[in-house]
Amino acid sequence: MHVSQLSLTNYRNYSRFQLNFEAGPVLLQGKNAQGKTNLLEALYYLSTTTSPHARADRQLINWSALKDEVIPFTRLEARIRRNGGTVQITITIVKEGDRFKKDIRLNGAPKRAMDAIGKLNTVMFLPEDIDLVTGSPGRRRRYLDSMLCQIDAEYCRTLSQYRKITAQRNALLKELADHRRTVDQLDYWDEQLCAHGALLITRRHNAILELDATARRRHRTLSDGLEGLRLYYAPSFDPHDRPAPNYQLPLVTADLGPRAIPAPPPAEVAETFKLKLKGIRRDEIARGVTLLGPHRDDMHFLVDGVDITLYGSRGQQRTAALSAKLAEVQLAQDTIGETPVLLLDDVMSELDAERRKQVIKMIDNVGQAFVTATDWSDYDLPFRQRAQCFAVEGGRLKAM
Numbered sequence: 001m002h003v004s005q006l007s008l009t010n011y012r013n014y015s016r017f018q019l020n021f022e023a024g025p026v027l028l029q030g031k032n033a034q035g036k037t038n039l040l041e042a043l044y045y046l047s048t049t050t051s052p053h054a055r056a057d058r059q060l061i062n063w064s065a066l067k068d069e070v071i072p073f074t075r076l077e078a079r080i081r082r083n084g085g086t087v088q089i090t091i092t093i094v095k096e097g098d099r100f101k102k103d104i105r106l107n108g109a110p111k112r113a114m115d116a117i118g119k120l121n122t123v124m125f126l127p128e129d130i131d132l133v134t135g136s137p138g139r140r141r142r143y144l145d146s147m148l149c150q151i152d153a154e155y156c157r158t159l160s161q162y163r164k165i166t167a168q169r170n171a172l173l174k175e176l177a178d179h180r181r182t183v184d185q186l187d188y189w190d191e192q193l194c195a196h197g198a199l200l201i202t203r204r205h206n207a208i209l210e211l212d213a214t215a216r217r218r219h220r221t222l223s224d225g226l227e228g229l230r231l232y233y234a235p236s237f238d239p240h241d242r243p244a245p246n247y248q249l250p251l252v253t254a255d256l257g258p259r260a261i262p263a264p265p266p267a268e269v270a271e272t273f274k275l276k277l278k279g280i281r282r283d284e285i286a287r288g289v290t291l292l293g294p295h296r297d298d299m300h301f302l303v304d305g306v307d308i309t310l311y312g313s314r315g316q317q318r319t320a321a322l323s324a325k326l327a328e329v330q331l332a333q334d335t336i337g338e339t340p341v342l343l344l345d346d347v348m349s350e351l352d353a354e355r356r357k358q359v360i361k362m363i364d365n366v367g368q369a370f371v372t373a374t375d376w377s378d379y380d381l382p383f384r385q386r387a388q389c390f391a392v393e394g395g396r397l398k399a400m
Contacts, residue, residue: 011076028390030374040124043341080120118149152203202269210327210334
């Protein structure tokens with residue numbers, strides 16, 4: 001898989017941009033705030049329909065267009081070559097009155113966001129991805145969801161439904177706390193929550209098992225064999241357990257060592273989920289919130305048995321996050337049969353010479369990689385000679 005053409009109009013600091021790319025590495029060099037990261041963000045946006053930086057779609061529209069044009073808009077368009085042929089993805093964001101409308105098209109036909117996700121598969125690493133290790137559980141859940149939605153359409157549909165079900169169930173729990181509803185009305189939402197949540201738990205559990213196996217090897221290489229990384233899924237309940245009906249919610253809902261075996265089938269996990277919900281129903285009604293489920297999951301990064309979320313050095317945390325992202329490339333390839341496009345933003349900073357060599361070797365093993373640097377010397381001469389090299393300045397690219 002590779003992006004053969006990218007076109008941007010009024011996107012961030014790109015007023016008008018269109019360029020063709022070949023498979024292989026693409027090196028973007030330039031000073032800060034010139035548009036290197038914006039180009040990577042555009043590719044990620046076309047892949048996931050969300051931005052890793054912007055909180056609202058309006059922030060993606062070029063400021064001059066917002067200020068000067070009668071109908072401000074931005075358009076992102078990419079042609080992707082895959083094993084199955086060519087796909088054209090176009091996303092347009094237009095200001096209509098006080099609102100911003102998003103239009104998504106595949107090969108010219110209008111589509112929902114959910115239908116466009118995964119047509120271009122990307123794995124993106126940003127300097128701030130150290131937050132994947134040090135940040136909140138919500139940050140790690142978003143990472144898992146973004147990763148799995150690109151390679152598993154059923155997961156993406158189920159996640160959308162699960163979020164709606166959780167919101168409805170929470171609203172009911174609050175009404176039950178105020179004695180405005182009867183408890184038996186909770187049974188329907190418990191069934192829905194468990195059926196949809198079980199699939200999410202199962203897919204996350206098994207995906208992290210696969211990530212762990214590959215990330216361990218990647219991390220050994222990046223750390224020159226000095227450190228051992230493990231990734232652990234920390235669900236709000238162990239899907240392998242079958243608790244008694246009077247189950248009580250523990251003070252700590254997950255440890256750092258869940259069973260390193262595949263999850264049971266979703267139907268079995270759903271039954272476990274239902275039993276555990278019954279055991280904490282009174283507590284949930286009192287609090288007015290759903291206390292168990294994938295919306296409360298986490299994952300942990302351990303190096304030599306130490307949870308580096310809390311105790312790791314910055315170098316360890318950065319290397320662990322990079323190892324996980326590189327493992328994601330392998331997971332995607334194993335799942336969809338094609339290598340995703342790798343997006344690496346300033347990945348060489350804070351890496352020593354040996355680790356840089358290992359990163360270059362890994363870049364060479366993917367079909368296409370867009371990488372950024374502030375200095376050409378971040379990448380050795382042989383790499384630059386086989387890469388498409390562009391100098392980036394003020395939202396413009398110049399072939400070198």
